[in-house]
Amino acid sequence: MIDRLLMKLRARDEISADEEEALRAAVGEIVRHPADVTFIPAGKLLHSSTLLIEGLIARYKDLSNGERQITELHVPGDFADLHSFTLKFLDHSIMTVTPSVIVQVPHEKLQAITENHPHLARVLWFMTNLDAAIHREWVVSLGRRSALKRTAHLFCELQLRLGIAGLATERGYALPITQTVLAECLGLTSVHVNRVLKELRERGLVEFRSGRVTILDLPTLRRLAEFDPAYLYLDKRPR
Amino acid sequence: MIDRLLMKLRARDEISADEEEALRAAVGEIVRHPADVTFIPAGKLLHSSTLLIEGLIARYKDLSNGERQITELHVPGDFADLHSFTLKFLDHSIMTVTPSVIVQVPHEKLQAITENHPHLARVLWFMTNLDAAIHREWVVSLGRRSALKRTAHLFCELQLRLGIAGLATERGYALPITQTVLAECLGLTSVHVNRVLKELRERGLVEFRSGRVTILDLPTLRRLAEFDPAYLYLDKRPR
DNA sequence: CGCGGACTTGATGTCCCTCAAGCCGCGTGG
DNA sequence: CCACGCGGCTTGAGGGACATCAAGTCCGCG
Numbered sequence: 001m002i003d004r005l006l007m008k009l010r011a012r013d014e015i016s017a018d019e020e021e022a023l024r025a026a027v028g029e030i031v032r033h034p035a036d037v038t039f040i041p042a043g044k045l046l047h048s049s050t051l052l053i054e055g056l057i058a059r060y061k062d063l064s065n066g067e068r069q070i071t072e073l074h075v076p077g078d079f080a081d082l083h084s085f086t087l088k089f090l091d092h093s094i095m096t097v098t099p100s101v102i103v104q105v106p107h108e109k110l111q112a113i114t115e116n117h118p119h120l121a122r123v124l125w126f127m128t129n130l131d132a133a134i135h136r137e138w139v140v141s142l143g144r145r146s147a148l149k150r151t152a153h154l155f156c157e158l159q160l161r162l163g164i165a166g167l168a169t170e171r172g173y174a175l176p177i178t179q180t181v182l183a184e185c186l187g188l189t190s191v192h193v194n195r196v197l198k199e200l201r202e203r204g205l206v207e208f209r210s211g212r213v214t215i216l217d218l219p220t221l222r223r224l225a226e227f228d229p230a231y232l233y234l235d236k237r238p239r
Numbered sequence: 240m241i242d243r244l245l246m247k248l249r250a251r252d253e254i255s256a257d258e259e260e261a262l263r264a265a266v267g268e269i270v271r272h273p274a275d276v277t278f279i280p281a282g283k284l285l286h287s288s289t290l291l292i293e294g295l296i297a298r299y300k301d302l303s304n305g306e307r308q309i310t311e312l313h314v315p316g317d318f319a320d321l322h323s324f325t326l327k328f329l330d331h332s333i334m335t336v337t338p339s340v341i342v343q344v345p346h347e348k349l350q351a352i353t354e355n356h357p358h359l360a361r362v363l364w365f366m367t368n369l370d371a372a373i374h375r376e377w378v379v380s381l382g383r384r385s386a387l388k389r390t391a392h393l394f395c396e397l398q399l400r401l402g403i404a405g406l407a408t409e410r411g412y413a414l415p416i417t418q419t420v421l422a423e424c425l426g427l428t429s430v431h432v433n434r435v436l437k438e439l440r441e442r443g444l445v446e447f448r449s450g451r452v453t454i455l456d457l458p459t460l461r462r463l464a465e466f467d468p469a470y471l472y473l474d475k476r477p478r
Numbered sequence: 479c480g481c482g483g484a485c486t487t488g489a490t491g492t493c494c495c496t497c498a499a500g501c502c503g504c505g506t507g508g
Numbered sequence: 509c510c511a512c513g514c515g516g517c518t519t520g521a522g523g524g525a526c527a528t529c530a531a532g533t534c535c536g537c538g
Contacts (some may be wrong), residue, residue: 011415043469060377064465069382071375086365086478091372091470114361118354125364126325128371133330135374136310140300142381143308147494178516187382192494194518225305230282231330239325386526417484431526433486 001103002027004077004165005051006058009071009123011164012130013239019120024172026109027051040094046084048104052076054178060184070185072134073097073158077165083128085110089109098176119239125239133231142187145226150186152225155206155213160229170218176211240342241266243316243404244401246292248362250403252478253370260358265348266290271439272335279333286324287343295338295416299423300331309424312336312374312397316404322367337415358478365478372470381426384465388437389425391464394445394452399468409457417451 002023009015015023033039033055040050042061051058052074059080060070071092074080085107108160114121127231137157141150158175162168179197180190188196200206205221207214215221241262248254254262259375267287272278277307284474289296291313298319299309310331313319319333324346353360376396380389397414400409418436422429439445442458446453454460 059375061375063379069379071378077390079261083368083371086361086368087472088476088478091472092375114353114358121360122325125367128368129322129325132367132371132374133320133326135371135378136298136300136331138310138378139310139374139381140302142378144302144306158428180516189495190517191496191519195494196269198518228298232478233326237327239327419484428527429485430487430528434526437486 001030002051003051004053004167006077007081007166008077008164009127011234012126012236014236015120015123015125019117022117022120023112026103026105026113028106031102031104031140033057033102035094038093038095040081040090040101042091043089044095046081046107047088048106049084049110050094051103051105052078052080053103055093055102055103056175057095057100057102058097058181058185059090059092064151068184068233069187070181071138072131073185075158075162075165076167079105079127082110082124083131083162088195097181122239126233130233137231147186147188147192147196148156148199149225150188151182151193151223152164152200152205153164153227154224155208155215156218156222156227156229157232158213159215159218160232160234164234168214170210172214174211175213177207182208202223240269240292241290243292243406244318245316246405247316247403248366250473251365251475252362253475254359256361258356258362260354261352261359263393265344265352267343267345270341270343272341273341274338277332277334278341279320279329281330281332282328285320285346287345288321288323288349289319289333290342290344291317291319292340293340294413295336296333296339296341297323297336297420297424298331298333307423308426309420310377311370312424314397314404315403318366321349321363322370324363336420340395360411361478365472369472372472376470386425386427386431386435387438388464389427390421390432391439391444391460392466393421393424393449394454394464395457395461395464395468397418397452398457399471399473403473405429409454411451411453412451413450414447418447421447422465 006015006020008118038188054076055082057074058070058141059072060068062068145153159168159173162173166174181195183190183193186193197208204216205224207218245254245259261275293315296313296319297309298311299307301307320329322328324369380392384392398407398412406412419429420434425432436447443455445455
């Protein structure tokens with residue numbers, strides 16, 4: 001059940017059998033949500049963190065004019081709100097993008113981990129810092145990259161992150177989301193996302209159709225996006 | 240020396256005398272840097288974290304065309320790279336924006352804190368999560384707010400964050416940076432920042448001149464920016 | 479006194495938004 | 509079985525926000 005989490009962690013650091021056991025012992029029962037459900041509203045007091053097992057979920061903020069900005073897209077193996085352990089409530093909401101399977105990890109179990117497994121605690125801290133690194137890359141994309149490069153960059157990021165979880169190859173991956181959701185990630189309108197997707201397709205770089213990303217030319221796609229995976233910290237050194 | 244850090248922490252949680260002592264014992268010697276110096280380049284292996292005592296420093300990423308995006312602006316009392324404790328190296332660089340005074344906190348001292356002061360460790364973890372929350376708000380600004388609102392929002396954010404450190408009032412604060420640096424925070428050109436500043440001034444909301452932000456009408460400024468300070472977590476509850 | 483960096487302003491250009499229409503696939507119900 | 513509605517996708521025309529290019533001003537400093 002926590003296999004994808006372990007894959008994600010072990011892509012960055014050693015996790016002992018003992019630590020693995022501690023993680024397994026920490027997870028609660030399985031919960032299923034249909035698509036498009038906000039299951040954690042901003043500001044709500046939280047007592048557990050959400051580990052995504054299957055599906056796609058998004059962190060987002062609403063604006064007064066009804067627009068929405070997604071601040072991070074989560075893939076299986078991600079903690080969607082590990083940071084709620086120290087924050088207690090969130091400044092943003094969390095919704096399912098596709099039908100999803102999650103498990104809850106009570107904060108008291110996390111607390112126990114911080115007390116009994118200092119290295120694992122550091123790894124968990126690292127995971128929240130990894131989210132922050134992803135945020136920073138999105139800041140750069142939104143601030144300085146054109147719509148085309150920004151979209152290409154997101155496809156590159158998801159290819160790597162899903163790849164770690166065993167859910168993507170160099171050829172592509174399932175991404176069953178609408179162009180509107182994509183637009184909410186990219187700070188664009190769905191109309192413009194549509195035009196950008198057309199151009200990426202016509203350039204022979206990547207195709208996004210019927211819930212699937214098909215990568216046609218990864219090297220060129222990465223060059224276009226100026227994609228440097230360093231921010232995903234996919235090296236293995238002690239944390 | 241770490242007074243502003245303590246102010247920042249105590250705006251969010253109780254810090255015991257014991258914990259205060261542990262923090263004081265952790266800081267190394269004082270270092271001074273002139274303005275506009277990158278003292279932590281991206282990718283460099285780090286063995287200590289940087290606490291800003293005086294001045295302004297920025298986290299930023301360079302792009303291939305020579306442009307730059309600042310991902311966070313740090314004020315006195317902020318750790319600029321507390322996250323390097325778990326990341327080991329950074330995905331971005333850190334530079335001084337104004338002449339600055341910093342102290343280094345060796346990672347081994349942070350490690351000792353995590354082992355001997357679990358609550359303080361949680362507070363430090365919280366601090367890195369607070370940075371992530373600020374990143375998210377910048378994502379929202381860059382993705383969905385107009386240049387005018389975005390600029391107003393940044394002035395509101397800095398007013399609060401500097402206020403906690405005792406460096407701002409409701410009337411304004413020192414911000415000795417150029418319009419170009421402001422533009423690098425806001426994902427704009429300095430030319431357009433200039434026009435935006437003019438409009439904010441003419442609307443009677445805020446004035447930015449000769450290194451100082453003078454707030455003329457804080458309530459209206461906040462309303463324009465749709466500024467909701469929840470993301471700065473300025474309530475006091477146990478972490 | 480002259481130089482350079484920061485700021486300011488105007489003219490023009492472009493990227494992306496807005497508005498609008500049409501299409502397609504799918505589920506629902508007569 | 510087809511009509512219809514609806515959400516998602518697609519495309520065109522026009523507009524607006526911000527970028528680019530280009531001067532020119534202001535001011536501190538050697």
